[in-house]
Amino acid sequence: MTYAAHGVSVRIGSATLLDSVSLEVRAGEIVALAGPNGAGKSTLIQVLAGDRVPSAGSATLEGRAVAEWPRAELARRRAVMSTDRAVAFAFTAEEVALLGRLPLHGGDPDDTDRAIVSSLLDAVDCAHLAGRVYATLSTGERQRVQLARAAAQVVATEDDGPAARFLLLDEPTSSLDPAHQHTAMRLMRQSADAGRGVLAVLHDLNLAAAYADRVVLMREARVVETGAPSDVLRADLLESVFDIPMLVIPHPQLSHPLVIAEPYGQR
Amino acid sequence: MGVGAVAISPTEVAAIFGARLGLDIGPAFSDQQETVLTAIRAPRVLATAIVGAAWAGAGVAMQGLFRTPLADPALVGIGGGAALGAALGTALAVALGVVAGYAGSVLVVAMAFVAAVIAAVVIYRVASSSGRVVVATMLLAGIALSAFFAAMTALVVAAGRVPEMGSLGFWTLGSFAGVVGRDVVIAALIVVPAIALLARLGPRLDALALGEAEAGHLGVDVPRLTLLSGGIFALLTAVAVATAGVIAFVALMVPSLIRRWVGRPHRVVAIGSALLGATLLVVADVLARSLFSPVELPIGVITTLVGAPFFLWLLLHERGLLAR
Numbered sequence: 001m002t003y004a005a006h007g008v009s010v011r012i013g014s015a016t017l018l019d020s021v022s023l024e025v026r027a028g029e030i031v032a033l034a035g036p037n038g039a040g041k042s043t044l045i046q047v048l049a050g051d052r053v054p055s056a057g058s059a060t061l062e063g064r065a066v067a068e069w070p071r072a073e074l075a076r077r078r079a080v081m082s083t084d085r086a087v088a089f090a091f092t093a094e095e096v097a098l099l100g101r102l103p104l105h106g107g108d109p110d111d112t113d114r115a116i117v118s119s120l121l122d123a124v125d126c127a128h129l130a131g132r133v134y135a136t137l138s139t140g141e142r143q144r145v146q147l148a149r150a151a152a153q154v155v156a157t158e159d160d161g162p163a164a165r166f167l168l169l170d171e172p173t174s175s176l177d178p179a180h181q182h183t184a185m186r187l188m189r190q191s192a193d194a195g196r197g198v199l200a201v202l203h204d205l206n207l208a209a210a211y212a213d214r215v216v217l218m219r220e221a222r223v224v225e226t227g228a229p230s231d232v233l234r235a236d237l238l239e240s241v242f243d244i245p246m247l248v249i250p251h252p253q254l255s256h257p258l259v260i261a262e263p264y265g266q267r
Numbered sequence: 268m269g270v271g272a273v274a275i276s277p278t279e280v281a282a283i284f285g286a287r288l289g290l291d292i293g294p295a296f297s298d299q300q301e302t303v304l305t306a307i308r309a310p311r312v313l314a315t316a317i318v319g320a321a322w323a324g325a326g327v328a329m330q331g332l333f334r335t336p337l338a339d340p341a342l343v344g345i346g347g348g349a350a351l352g353a354a355l356g357t358a359l360a361v362a363l364g365v366v367a368g369y370a371g372s373v374l375v376v377a378m379a380f381v382a383a384v385i386a387a388v389v390i391y392r393v394a395s396s397s398g399r400v401v402v403a404t405m406l407l408a409g410i411a412l413s414a415f416f417a418a419m420t421a422l423v424v425a426a427g428r429v430p431e432m433g434s435l436g437f438w439t440l441g442s443f444a445g446v447v448g449r450d451v452v453i454a455a456l457i458v459v460p461a462i463a464l465l466a467r468l469g470p471r472l473d474a475l476a477l478g479e480a481e482a483g484h485l486g487v488d489v490p491r492l493t494l495l496s497g498g499i500f501a502l503l504t505a506v507a508v509a510t511a512g513v514i515a516f517v518a519l520m521v522p523s524l525i526r527r528w529v530g531r532p533h534r535v536v537a538i539g540s541a542l543l544g545a546t547l548l549v550v551a552d553v554l555a556r557s558l559f560s561p562v563e564l565p566i567g568v569i570t571t572l573v574g575a576p577f578f579l580w581l582l583l584h585e586r587g588l589l590a591r
Contacts, residue, residue: 051480075486082484088334088476091531099474103486107470107534153485 007057027164032208035218075103079153100152323544326518328500331472339519343409347416349508352382379505398479440565441512469534516574
């Protein structure tokens with residue numbers, strides 16, 4: 001019940017976008033993928049999604065190469081949220097989210113599909129936007145609708161069987177205000193608790209600390225460290241990965257660490 | 268069907284068709300009225316409706332594939348390519364001596380289709396970069412392609428000196444004046460199944476609105492969808508052009524109106540646009556032949572007079588949808 005990358009390398013000309021990267025997402029856990037811009041996080045998501053064929057290594061879902069999965073079957077097992085959030089034409093937010101159910105209904109959404117989408121729009125605090133034209137929404141609102149769409153794709157109904165489903169999310173919280181960042185993370189947590197595996201590219205290390213089961217830290221096309229948030233989010237490691245002084249302290253009220261990047265020139 | 272140089276009232280129309288079915292209903296009519304109605308007007312109205320549906324369907328397929336409401340095969344040179352192909356096809360049909368039969372008509376449509384496919388591939392290649400169509404590039408490439416094909420058509424028409432080939436005005440502004448029953452049969456046999464297939468592709472085109480990669484994530488076979496919807500709009504454009512020349516702006520306007528009035532899902536847009544396109548073009552043709560009767564306007568004059576301002580309005584009001 002895993003989604004994995006095995007020694008994946010992606011080279012374009014002389015540029016190395018991924019250098020023998022391995023990673024595993026298990027059903028029921030949230031894995032946060034963090035690292036500086038250009039570290040290869042989005043490329044890794046693309047390889048896992050099946051959009052990009054690696055120069056070496058492979059991406060697998062339950063041991064079977066992603067490229068060998070029949071398209072329609074793969075779409076019922078994993079959803080992808082990319083950073084491209086434009087939608088052509090004046091589709092409403094609800095219509096966009098309902099497209100997430102397309103692999104399951106094939107064009108004729110039924111009441112179950114509508115109910116799933118409506119509860120997910122509610123979960124990302126977009127119920128009031130359901131009838132609005134998607135293209136008129138703010139960046140953060142679009143991001144929440146797209147998260148609901150991706151989540152809707154991997155909600156299994158009774159006749160879908162017990163197979164594990166996965167969410168591959170590229171920066172799902174990047175444009176969200178603090179409250180909605182937590183709304184989004186809560187939805188991921190609920191998905192994971194319901195048995196789905198979640199891989200999310202996150203820039204906010206405190207969100208990773210609070211919600212992720214494991215953190216994968218990347219830098220310069222490689223995985224630097226993988227492990228529990230408390231093991232990976234160490235000041236020395238983060239400083240070397242992000243090139244900025246970092247303060248990591250225990251959260252005064254909760255059990256996870258707090259990460260604070262320090263202003264330049266203050267230390 | 269009653270409007271034109273020979274006036275036939277609606278009751279006379281009913282009476283003529285009634286007489287054909289062996290019924291005696293309503294007023295007396297002249298032989299001339301009967302001939303005009305059954306050999307000219309009825310095929311003309313049917314052809315107009317089918318061609319209207321074809322242009323509107325071509326618009327839906329092209330807009331869906333190019334992911335913009337600003338696509339119209341008639342405006343970006345695909346109609347022009349089809350016109351060149353159809354003109355060449357006509358010349359070939361004349362040379363082969365089949366111009367007045369089904370073989371000739373099919374040959375003309377086939378040549379128009381090949382040319383439309385070439386034009387469509389050129390536009391798609393030039394306008395798309397990494398899975399996304401740049402609308403401005405599509406329109407600019409369309410200007411060049413339209414001008415090129417218009418010049419080529421003028422050249423072929425002038426060099427060919429074949430009266431059956433029609434005038435440059437016919438190919439670039441369109442007319443239903445020369446339509447015969449054969450055209451209606453061929454157009455109907457192509458347009459109806461093509462629109463039905465387009466409606467079937469509807470949910471996949473909806474997914475494509477999210478982006479090519481995103482549609483792929485939803486299990487859509489994007490290369491196949493591209494091939495099918497591209498083939499559909501090239502075919503619909505070819506049939507429309509072979510029947511009545513290039514009629515601009517129907518493909519642009521109708522899908523936008525349906526999206527606004529009825530709904531966005533492509534299945535709805537495909538069927539609604541076919542019906543509305545048919546209706547609008549029949550109305551436009553009535554205007555074309557009655558406004559300055561007995562002189563007949565090219566039908567493209569009517570559609571352009573309405574469509575060009577609509578295009579500008581679309582540019583102005585849907586800027587937010589276009590700036591991506």
